[in-house]
Amino acid sequence: MAKQKKKGRDFSRFKLAFVAGLFVVLLGALWVRAGYIQLWRGSQLEALASRQSYAAEFERGQRGRILSKDGAVLATSVEAQSVYARPLDTARSAQTARTLAGILGLPEADIRKDLASKKNFVWIKRQVSDAQAKAVTDAQLPGVHLTAEYNRLYPNGHLAGQVLGFVDVDGKGLEGVEAAFEERLAAGQAKLVVQRDASGRRLYLDDQGREMDINGKDVRLTIDSHIQDLTEQALAEAVRKYEAQGGMAIVVQVSTGEILAMANYPFFNPNVSRTTAAGVRRNRAAQDVFEPGSTMKPFLVASALEEKTVTPDQLFDCENGKWKVHTKIVRDDHPHRWLTVNQIVRYSSNIGAAKVGQALGSQRYYDYLLRLGFGSRPGVTALAGGVGILHPAQSWTEIDQAAISFGQGIGVTALQMAKAYLCIANKGEAKPLRLIADPMQDQSEGSGRVFSEKTALAVLSMMREVVEMDGTGKMARIPGVPVAGKTGTAQKAGKGGYSDERLSSFVGLIPGDNPEYLVLALVDEPQNVSYGGIVAAPAVKDIASRALAYYGRLPEPALAEARPEQDPSQMLGEVLPAGQPRTPGERVPDLHGLPLRRAVELLVQKGIVPVLKGRGMVVSGQKPAAGEPWPEGRDGDNDVFVLILS
Amino acid sequence: MSAGLRGGFWVLLPLLGLALCLGLASVWMNIERVDLAYTLKKMEHELAERNTLADKLSVERDNLMAPYQLKRLADKFGLGPAGPGQIRRLPASEDRPATAKP
Structure with a gap:
């Protein structure tokens, strides 16, 4: 029994110890494994997990x-x-x-x-x-x-x-x-x-x-979508009507210098830019350089008036439409003999302009052109405007000087032209053009006074005569609104000289007495008719009248009808001050402002039949001047006595 | 068990309960967060679609209101730019009676 008891030894404690040890080992192994994963491979595994569950987007x-x-x-x-x-x-x-x-x-x-x-x-x-x-x-x-x-x-x-x-x-x-x-x-x-x-x-x-x-x-x-649209419509009508190659138009608000419209024809739809020719995509009004023609004359006259080399009623012999400068002939489309400076602008005489240019001198004219912005970029943000072509005055020959005086031999862009006219419209003070309203641009460059207010107003008055009297821009008249303007019909350069193609242009300032809007239109290579006064002036009239209608500023019919032609009898009361000559004296009287009938009566009493220049009912100039002795001749030959009418 | 150990157990028990609650809350919040992210994603997608549609409709409206479209319609209905005498000016103040100049 005792042996059996000895044989049946209790191993339970040993087993418990074994199981406990096993648990300790297993737990220890787990801790070791956890420590290995967490501490040893932790960062590596974390990166792997992040890559799996996070993504960059x-x-x-x-x-x-x-x-x-x-x-x-x-x-x-x-x-x-x-x-x-x-x-x-x-x-x-x-x-x-x-x-x-x-x-x-x-x-x-x-x-x-x-x-x-x-x-x-x-x-x-x-x-x-x-x-x-x-x-x-x-x-x-x-x-x-x-x-x-x-x-x-x-x-x-x-x-x-x-x-x-x-x-x-x-x-x-x-x-x-x-x-x-x-x-x-x-x-x-x-x-x-x-x-x-x-x-x-x-x-x-x-x-x-x-x-x-x-x-x-x-x-x-600064573009106004409605003004832009009506400008494009008017330009397209002019180009289509005269089957021209293209056209450009710019509308500027004078008080701010903001460009309200800038149109180029043919039109370019940016939605289909990839299928449009590069030539159509180009902003020609800002980049293309052309010889402007007679639209340069107001700047010439303003420069000459500012320098006091001419006066508005100074007479120039316009050579009956043909004048030789060295080997070249300068021509006028409509021959004239004696024209005052304002008539040179009104009838757009090339010969008269060339003579005013001679009187002014090339260096002085060049300086004014530079100050007006020609020969430099117009500085309009977002428009890569062309520089144009303006050679230094030192290189001008006598022929160059004559040509540049009436707008040939000089290259400008439509944008430069608008900027220069803005100076006249702004009473002689240059102002930068603006295309961007927001963000605001700092554009102090290109401002400053170029002409005195008096000079600018005198030129503005001459430009009003171009439209409101019998000048070349009659087709730009708007009933009830005074319009000042200048026509241009420039020859285009071709191979080996000038071609038969023309660039027709018109610049209008509306209202003509205190401009608020500047409208410029150019039609390139019109067919059949090429005069700026016929091709481009109606486009400017359309743009201006539709713009005024858009702003609700077209005058009522009663006012429009009251303006057009003045009653000569009323003019007599206005222009004949007390003390005007009633009878011819010893010397030539001052006939300026007299009605034509009264002036002729006075001269006829002295036996002189005057030669009449211009159209109208009132004398605006005379030759010989007041105070000079009476001329010798007694008839109209050789222009003995010339009455300038307006 | 000694009194000291018994006292420690009763301190530890609420702490363990608190830890368990916090753990459960954390899991619940994470589930809610993901759920919210799904909802947000869905709503953002819907917003983007609606914004795109609104943009497209705005473009269509702008196109229909473009001056060249209006001109086309004006020509169709015999309308044109106002000439002298065709502009009516309404008084700025509402209490003044409207006058029309012919």
Whole structure:
């Protein structure tokens, strides 16, 4: 029994100790393993886990809009779908290509070639329509996907197309305002960390990186969409009517220097920029250089008046329309003999202008042209304006000087011309042109007084005569509104000299006595008729009258009818002050301001039959001048006594 | 069991209970967070779609209101720019009777 008891020894304590030891070992192993994973491989495993559950995502913002002064959206970006493929994932490429070709309207062979590519990613078609995107989604083609991009749209079509410019397929500005303000308009890109779930869906678990504004900023132009439209319409009518090559027009608000409209014809629709010729996309009004012709004469006369080398009623012999300068002949379309300075502007005499230019001198004229902005960029932000062609005065020959006096032999852009006329309209003080309303631009350059107010008003008065009297710009008259203007009919340079083609232009200042709007129109190579007063002046009239109607400022008919022709009997009361001569005396009397009938009566009493120049009922100038002895001749031969009428 | 150990146990028990509650709350909040993220994602997607649609409709409206479109319609209905005498000016104040000049 005792032996048996000895044999049946109790191992329970040993077993318990063993199990406890085993647990300790296992627990210890777990701790060791946990420590190994946490402490030794912790950072490595954490990185692996993050890579699996977190992903970086890029988010692109929307490109800024371009707005007009009146708030119309001229350019905006809208989300559109683009179709791409992962060729390695596509199955049955031939069938996929056929399906895509049918939906997207692309050649099947091109798509098949793309799908056969070894690349991981190929574009099939970018920025497709919503209907096409839906059809692609519905087709459920393996390896073919859609991704969102922004498509640039121009809701107003061709309105101010050349000014706006266009963008490439990646939304980068290439020309016009789009290119000039690329930095401001361009959308930003944000990198976001998102969490992925088991099925790969991405979740934003915090707003890290999403608080920043990645949208591009808007740009507001000074262009008024309605003024721009009516300007484009009027320009297109003029170009079509005279079967011209093209045209340009600019409208400027004088008080602010803001460009309200800048039109180029043929029009350019930025929505289809890729299929438009480069020549049509160019903003010709800002870049193209042309010889302006007679529209330069007001600057010449203003310079000469400012320098006191001429007076408004000083007579110049206009040589009956033909004058030889060295080997060249200067001609006038309408021959005149004696013309005052204001008549030189009114009848646009080239010979008269050349003689005024001679009196002024080339260096002084050149200096004024520089101060008016010719020969330098107009400095309008967002417009890469041309410099033009203005050679230094030292290099001018006598023929050059004569030609430049009437606007040939000098190259300017329409924008330069508008800037120079803005100086006259602004009573002699130069002012910078503005195209961008927001962001505000610091444009103190190009301002400062060029002509005295008196000179500017005198030239403005001459320009009113061009339109309101019997000048070359009669077709720009607007009933009830005084209009000042100047016509231009420039010869265009061709091979080996000047060609038969012309550039017709007209610059109008409205109202003519205190200009608020400057309207410039140029028609390039009109057929059959080429006079600026016939081709371009009606376009300016249309633009101005429609703009005034838009602003609700067209005068009522009663006022319009009261203006046109003054009653000579009333004029007599106005212009004949007390003490005017009633009988001829020992010396030539001052006939200035007398009615024509009264002046002729006085001269006839002295036995003189005067030669009449110009049209009208009132004497505005005379030759010989008041106070001089009576001339010897007794008839109209050799212009013994000339009465200038207006 | 000594009194000291018994006292320690009663201190430890609420702490363990608190830790358990906090753990459960943390799990619940995480589930809610993910759930909210799904909802947010869905709503953002819907917002983006609506914004895109609104943008497209705005472009369409701008296109229909573009001066060249209005001119086309005006020509169709025999309308044109106002000439002298065709502009009516309404008084600025509402209490003044409207007058129209012919």
